[in-house]
Amino acid sequence: MLNLSNYRVADDLFEKYPLKTLDAMLRPDAGRALGRWMLFFLLLGVVVMFFPWRQTIIGEGSVTAFTPRDRPQTVQNAIGGRIEKWNVQEGQFVKTGDTLLVISDIKDEYFDPNLGERLDEQLDAKQGTRTATQAKIRALNNQIAALGDGLVVKLNAARNKVKQANFKVKADQADLVAQRKNYQIALDRLERFEKGYRDGLFSLTDLESRRLKVQEDQAKVVSQDNKLNVSQQELINARLDLTTIEADFQEKIAKAQSDLSSAVSYLAEAGGEVAKLRNKISSVDVRQGLYVVRAPQDGYIVRSFKTGIGETIKEGESIATLQPDNPSLAIELYVRAMDVPLIQRGRTVRIQFDGWPAIQFSGWPAVAVGTFGGEVTVIDAVSSVNGKYRLLVQPKPNKNDPPWPEQLRVGSGVYGWVMLDDVPVWYEIWRQLNGFPPSLKEEPTEEKGVKK
Numbered sequence: 001m002l003n004l005s006n007y008r009v010a011d012d013l014f015e016k017y018p019l020k021t022l023d024a025m026l027r028p029d030a031g032r033a034l035g036r037w038m039l040f041f042l043l044l045g046v047v048v049m050f051f052p053w054r055q056t057i058i059g060e061g062s063v064t065a066f067t068p069r070d071r072p073q074t075v076q077n078a079i080g081g082r083i084e085k086w087n088v089q090e091g092q093f094v095k096t097g098d099t100l101l102v103i104s105d106i107k108d109e110y111f112d113p114n115l116g117e118r119l120d121e122q123l124d125a126k127q128g129t130r131t132a133t134q135a136k137i138r139a140l141n142n143q144i145a146a147l148g149d150g151l152v153v154k155l156n157a158a159r160n161k162v163k164q165a166n167f168k169v170k171a172d173q174a175d176l177v178a179q180r181k182n183y184q185i186a187l188d189r190l191e192r193f194e195k196g197y198r199d200g201l202f203s204l205t206d207l208e209s210r211r212l213k214v215q216e217d218q219a220k221v222v223s224q225d226n227k228l229n230v231s232q233q234e235l236i237n238a239r240l241d242l243t244t245i246e247a248d249f250q251e252k253i254a255k256a257q258s259d260l261s262s263a264v265s266y267l268a269e270a271g272g273e274v275a276k277l278r279n280k281i282s283s284v285d286v287r288q289g290l291y292v293v294r295a296p297q298d299g300y301i302v303r304s305f306k307t308g309i310g311e312t313i314k315e316g317e318s319i320a321t322l323q324p325d326n327p328s329l330a331i332e333l334y335v336r337a338m339d340v341p342l343i344q345r346g347r348t349v350r351i352q353f354d355g356w357p358a359i360q361f362s363g364w365p366a367v368a369v370g371t372f373g374g375e376v377t378v379i380d381a382v383s384s385v386n387g388k389y390r391l392l393v394q395p396k397p398n399k400n401d402p403p404w405p406e407q408l409r410v411g412s413g414v415y416g417w418v419m420l421d422d423v424p425v426w427y428e429i430w431r432q433l434n435g436f437p438p439s440l441k442e443e444p445t446e447e448k449g450v451k452k
Contacts, residue, residue, distance in 0.1 A: 049426040055438040056350075056417040057343065059333035059391065063353070063412040066377075066394060070327030072302065072410060074318040075100060078290045082106050083311045090304055093325070094295040100320065101293050106312060115284060123277045130270040133263055140260040144253055151249035158242035165235035172228040179224045183217040190214045299324040329408055331374060331393040333416045340379065340389045342438055347418050349374040349393045354413035356405065373401035376418065391418070 065071040081103030088100050105111070112118060193210040197203075304320040306313055313319065331351060335343070350371045352358045358370025378392035393416065395404050420438050423431075431438070 049424065049429075051425050052422040053425045053428045054422055055420040055428065057335055057339045057420065057438060059335040059388075059416050059418065061331060061333040061390070061414050061416070063408050063410055063414060064330055064332045064392075065324070065327035065410060066330035066392065067328055069297070070324045072321055072323050073296070074305075075293065075296065075320045075322050076316055076318055077103065077293050077313055078315060079103075079287060080106055080315040080317075081291065081313060083306060083309055083313065085309070086304075088301050088320075090301055092301050094299065094301060094322075096295055096297050098295045099292050100295055100301070103291055103293065103313070105287075105291070110284070110287065116281065119277060119281045119284065123274065123281065126270055126274045126277060130267060130274060133267040133270060137260060137263045137267060140256055140263060144256045144260065147249060147253045147256060151246070151253070154245045154249065155242065158238065158245050162235065162238040162242055165231065165238040169228065169231040169235050172224065172231045176221070176224040176228050179217065179221045183214070183221045186210070186214040186217040293319060295322065297322070297324055323410065327410065329395075329404065329410070330377070331391075331414050331416060333391045333393060333414065333418075334384065334386065334388040335391060335418070336388060337383060339418075339438070342420060343376060343379060343391065343418055345376055345379065347376045347420075348396065349376060349391075350417045350419065351393065352415045353405065353408065360415075360417065372404055373398050374416070 082105075083101055084104050085102040086100075087102070088094060088098070094100070190210045190213075193206060197206075299322045302321040302323050305318050306320075331349075333349070350360065350368060351374050352360055352371050356370055358368070360368045360371050373396045374393040375396040376391050377394045380390040383389050
């Protein structure tokens with residue numbers, strides 16, 4: 001039989017000393033509740049796996065200017081010199097043409113304060129030399145023309161003399177032939193007279209007269225022969241004179257042409273020196289204008305690389321950095337090479353600027369807070385030094401997107417997400433686990449009509 005008193009004692013002890021461990025133990029109905037919750041979360045996870053997820057390509061970079069003329073530039077001096085005066089200070093706004101600093105020349109060839117007048121005097125002297133040389137060239141041309149005319153006259157006279165000598169030789173030759181005929185006739189007659197004398201037909205006086213006639217004809221033949229030799233020698237001399245005259249005139253003409261070539265060469269040299277002096281005069285005038293370094297465009301002096309008065313600077317050396325006013329801002333993002341083929345111009349980009357708090361859900365950009373919109377406008381054709389490719393992103397006009405902050409400065413850090421296509425969540429998880437690049441099914445609607 002059970003003792004009821006023992007149960008009463010046990011109940012009193014439990015009431016006086018309760019067991020917390022026993023109270024913490026799960027009741028049989030708690031397991032069913034846990035199972036229901038697990039089943040709910042499992043079904044929820046399966047449903048979430050089929051939610052659309054926007055694929056993105058992440059990049060980081062900085063704020064820059066879209067056009068090169070709006071980017072920070074260094075102001076350089078065109079000539080070397082010594083700093084004499086600074087007209088600006090760092091952070092000051094300057095306009096185009098404002099004086100930044102004044103320098104003085106340090107080259108000894110430009111120390112002469114009257115250098116311009118000296119160069120003008122040298123130019124006048126060289127121009128006078130060139131004028132005199134031009135006059136000499138004209139005189140030599142006239143001399144060559146006169147020598148040519150004189151050569152023609154002399155040659156014609158010498159040729160006529162040769163012709164006359166040639167005619168005289170022919171005439172003397174004909175006379176010699178005639179004298180020889182007469183001498184032969186005289187010999188024949190003398191032979192007949194001697195035979196007639198022996199036969200008694202002629203007297204001794206007639207024979208001696210005929211003998212004298214033969215001697216006279218012989219003398220005439222010898223004289224005519226000598227005369228022919230003289231005529232032939234005169235012909236030779238006339239021909240030699242013709243050659244001598246031609247050679248003398250050719251020598252004189254050649255000398256005049258040589259002098260003319262020298263004068264033309266000297267004229268060209270003088271012209272080159274005149275042009276050189278004019279160039280130097282223009283360079284001096286331009287150089288005097290370069291003693292003042294001016295602002296190339298409106299902007300702010302960010303930083304000066306040279307300080308103090310009296311410091312020497314080289315030509316082409318950077319003096320200060322100028323940030324142009326009101327630059328057309330853009331974002332340069334750097335992305336991996338494997339992601340570049342998936343990006344086209346016109347792709348939407350969500351941007352987070354350093355210093356602006358933001359919450360970004362890359363897969364659901366609609367719920368992002370504090371980000372700004374943009375679109376890809378430039379994709380570099382070559383990679384940068386770090387092996388990544390640069391994208392230039394500009395603001396995208398959208399009434400639902402706030403404009404970029406006015407406080408942005410060139411060089412500020414930026415994070416960006418290039419928006420691609422929608423895929424299921426399970427596909428994105430599978431892609432991330434396998435390290436695959438994002439997929440590209442078709443161009444987004446905002447790219448339709450964009451010229452590739």
